[in-house]
Amino acid sequence: MNLENIIKEGSRILKKNNIHSHKLDAEIIISNLMKIKKESLVTENKIDISKKIFKKYSDAIKRRSKNEPIAYIIGRKEFWSRDFVVNQSTLIPRPETELMLYKLVNFFKNKSINILDIGTGSGCILLSILKELNLARGTGIDISAKAIQIAKLNSEKLNLNHRAKFNIFNIDKFYNDKYDLIISNPPYIPMKDMKNLSKDIKNYEPLVAFNGGFDGLDLIKKVIYKSTYLLKNNGLLAIEIGNGQYLKVLSLLKKFMFREIGKEYDYKRNVRCIIGTKI
Numbered sequence: 467m468n469l470e471n472i473i474k475e476g477s478r479i480l481k482k483n484n485i486h487s488h489k490l491d492a493e494i495i496i497s498n499l500m501k502i503k504k505e506s507l508v509t510e511n512k513i514d515i516s517k518k519i520f521k522k523y524s525d526a527i528k529r530r531s532k533n534e535p536i537a538y539i540i541g542r543k544e545f546w547s548r549d550f551v552v553n554q555s556t557l558i559p560r561p562e563t564e565l566m567l568y569k570l571v572n573f574f575k576n577k578s579i580n581i582l583d584i585g586t587g588s589g590c591i592l593l594s595i596l597k598e599l600n601l602a603r604g605t606g607i608d609i610s611a612k613a614i615q616i617a618k619l620n621s622e623k624l625n626l627n628h629r630a631k632f633n634i635f636n637i638d639k640f641y642n643d644k645y646d647l648i649i650s651n652p653p654y655i656p657m658k659d660m661k662n663l664s665k666d667i668k669n670y671e672p673l674v675a676f677n678g679g680f681d682g683l684d685l686i687k688k689v690i691y692k693s694t695y696l697l698k699n700n701g702l703l704a705i706e707i708g709n710g711q712y713l714k715v716l717s718l719l720k721k722f723m724f725r726e727i728g729k730e731y732d733y734k735r736n737v738r739c740i741i742g743t744k745i
């Protein structure tokens with residue numbers, strides 16, 4: 467079978483299984499297996515596919531048919547223009563998380579700062595910031611040992627081992643050092659809404675990355691409380707939050723003597739990131 471036909475066939479199978487992005491997904495899977503750019507598929511479309519690639523492609527199409535996210539099937543996800551290794555122990559980095567980065571990178575440009583990333587997952591936030599801020603160093607912590615393994619792998623691939631450390635820690639038990647910037651994309655889905663998550667998420671992504679307890683604020687509260695000790699004077703705390711959590715998080719920040727200095731909206735005009743500093 468040639469490239470054009472294999473894409474048509476894969477796309478047909480995915481469509482039959484209600485995968486809306488069927489053609490795109492078939493293209494991503496085959497270009498990944500052939501190690502060619504997706505854009506080159508059009509010019510290479512008469513190339514014959516080896517039996518080995520065909521077998522791998524069929525397996526991948528089967529996985530996608532069962533709603534497994536494409537990022538887990540190809541083993542990576544782009545974040546802040548770089549590829550990060552991901553697997554089922556790490557959340558798949560989301561574009562809304564990138565919203566946090568613009569202001570922070572500008573604010574700390576050319577500064578030699580110490581950063582803490584709470585709930586680091588694949589390490590995508592900390593490592594992306596370190597790539598922008600050459601003088602900075604940082605620590606990523608996560609309760610999941612398997613996620614920390616992946617974060618370390620990403621750090622190595624991006625040549626950041628000399629500036630990034632990753633450790634298994636529950637935020638409850640973390641007291642090390644003082645930081646100029648604390649960032650976190652914590653789990654923030656209220657327990658009652660967990661059942662409404664899409665099948666892709668519920669069946670494949672680590673639920674510990676989503677479950678924010680009764681009102682979704684369990685981890686957010688801990689991050690704010692801990693930051694009162696861990697943040698240096700004039701340091702920044704940046705937290706990603708869920709829809710409708712802004713006012714509650716703002717009042718928590720005030721309660722713990724933080725002042726809001728910035729916020730970021732998603733394309734639906736929901737506040738999705740709040741940045742504060744210690745008063």
Ligand SMILES: C[S@@+](CC[C@H](N)C(=O)[O-])C[C@H]1O[C@@H](n2cnc3c(N)ncnc32)[C@H](O)[C@@H]1O
Binds near residue numbers: 563651653
């Ligand atoms: C929403 S994910 C964010 C992952 C990554 N920072 C990103 O933005 O893609 C939240 C992460 O917090 C971690 N986590 C959950 N509870 C934690 C706790 N008590 N202490 C430390 N990390 C925790 C999860 O394992 C998960 O990796």
